[in-house]
Amino acid sequence: MSASATEPVDLLHPSARSLESPEAPRRRTGNTPRLVLLFVLGLAGLAVSIVVSIRIGASQIGYPEIGRALGWRLGLDVEPLPRLVDSLIWDLRVPRVLMAAVVGASLAVCGAALQAVTRNALADPYLLGVSNGASTGAVIVVVLGYGATTLGVTGGALVGALLSFGLLMVLMRRGGLDSMRIVLTGVVVGQLFAAITSLVLMASGDAEATRAITHWLLGSMAPSRWDGVVVCAIAAALGITLIWLCANALDGFSFGADTAASLGVNVRATRVTLLIVTAVLTSVAVATVGAIGFVGLIVPHGVRFLVGPLHRVLLPFTALVGAIFLVWTDALARVAFAPREVPVGVFTALVGVPLFLLVLRKRGEL
Numbered sequence: 615m616s617a618s619a620t621e622p623v624d625l626l627h628p629s630a631r632s633l634e635s636p637e638a639p640r641r642r643t644g645n646t647p648r649l650v651l652l653f654v655l656g657l658a659g660l661a662v663s664i665v666v667s668i669r670i671g672a673s674q675i676g677y678p679e680i681g682r683a684l685g686w687r688l689g690l691d692v693e694p695l696p697r698l699v700d701s702l703i704w705d706l707r708v709p710r711v712l713m714a715a716v717v718g719a720s721l722a723v724c725g726a727a728l729q730a731v732t733r734n735a736l737a738d739p740y741l742l743g744v745s746n747g748a749s750t751g752a753v754i755v756v757v758l759g760y761g762a763t764t765l766g767v768t769g770g771a772l773v774g775a776l777l778s779f780g781l782l783m784v785l786m787r788r789g790g791l792d793s794m795r796i797v798l799t800g801v802v803v804g805q806l807f808a809a810i811t812s813l814v815l816m817a818s819g820d821a822e823a824t825r826a827i828t829h830w831l832l833g834s835m836a837p838s839r840w841d842g843v844v845v846c847a848i849a850a851a852l853g854i855t856l857i858w859l860c861a862n863a864l865d866g867f868s869f870g871a872d873t874a875a876s877l878g879v880n881v882r883a884t885r886v887t888l889l890i891v892t893a894v895l896t897s898v899a900v901a902t903v904g905a906i907g908f909v910g911l912i913v914p915h916g917v918r919f920l921v922g923p924l925h926r927v928l929l930p931f932t933a934l935v936g937a938i939f940l941v942w943t944d945a946l947a948r949v950a951f952a953p954r955e956v957p958v959g960v961f962t963a964l965v966g967v968p969l970f971l972l973v974l975r976k977r978g979e980l
Contacts, residue, residue, distance in 0.1 A: 653931065660941070664712070665680065668703065672948070675699070675702070679699060686700070705839070713846060713903060715937035717835075719936045720896075722917075723853075723933050725737065725738045726913075730865075737910075740804075742778075746804040747804075748905070749811055749905045753815065753827060755767050755769070755771075757817075757818045772898075775894075833905055838903065850895065850898075860888060862879070863877075906940070908967070909936055911966055912962070913935050917931045947960070
């Protein structure tokens with residue numbers, strides 16, 4: 615493929631390798647041990663983060679108790695804990711922390727994929743209204759009682775997410791995917807679905823249910839239980855793997871649909887597949903823990919700074935850093951105003967809004 619004089623060239627992109635210097639292959643080979651070391655350190659950091667986060671909370675739990683609880687479940691020869699302490703660790707803390715890791719990885723990878731597909735550095739499931747659409751679908755299922763099970767709520771959230779993203783694409787079909795326009799349109803779509811959610815809650819007439827759902831909509835890991843963790847983990851594993859298999863297509867989308875097509879990518883089918891997968895991952899996350907914004911915006915930008923834009927490398931690191939980020943954010947939400955717990959979505963917004971403004975300023979749009 616030949617690049618025009620006005621077309622930007624990314625030397626990390628496969629299609630641009632012919633423009634690299636003779637030393638470039640050696641540099642890429644030399645970077646591989648560094649990336650492997652970084653990833654191993656990241657996995658170790660995630661493991662440490664999970665263990666430390668299990669300990670953090672209103673009730674103080676020591677590392678020996680955590681070891682005994684986990685050892686007992688693994689069939690090791692350890693003395694079992696008292697039932698109350700064991701239940702606190704295994705039934706409450708462990709699923710909550712694992713859920714934070716899974717949701718953080720899912721949302722971060724969704725953000726990276728959407729930024730490539732839309733060619734928009736500000737793309738994120740929350741900013742594009744997908745999270746609000748998923749919230750609306752989940753709330754309708756819960757309030758109206760249409761199959762209010764884990765799978766029922768997830769199905770409602772999926773329908774809402776697809777409707778919101780479909781509406782966004784319909785509104786954008788004539789003007790193209792201009793960065794500011796897609797963000798503004800996403801905000802409008804998100805507000806529309808937020809209004810529908812509020813209307814459904816007010817129409818239900820149940821003050822207690824409204825208060826509980828409103829708290830959940832801000833994003834909270836508190837309701838996490840093992841069945842939800844299993845559903846989220848399966849969806850995340852399948853979805854992230856599928857997105858990673860489309861890494862070369864995402865590299866092409868970063869240059870535009872024409873470049874992707876010239877690399878042999880079925881643009882329409884691949885774009886639809888990626889959008890559906892990100893909608894599914896977002897809806898599963900929203901159905902289990904509520905709408906958590908800005909994770910998909912914050913994490914991919916930070917990871918690109920460390921490992922570059924090549925998606926086959928970017929996506930695994932994004933999942934890893936997203937998991938670590940949300941585990942620690944949830945831990946902060948538990949202890950910042952203890953014994954009162956703050957929804958984790960509040961803290962991700964506090965971090966995400968300044969970064970959002972920074973990205974806008976860097977792009978000369980603020």
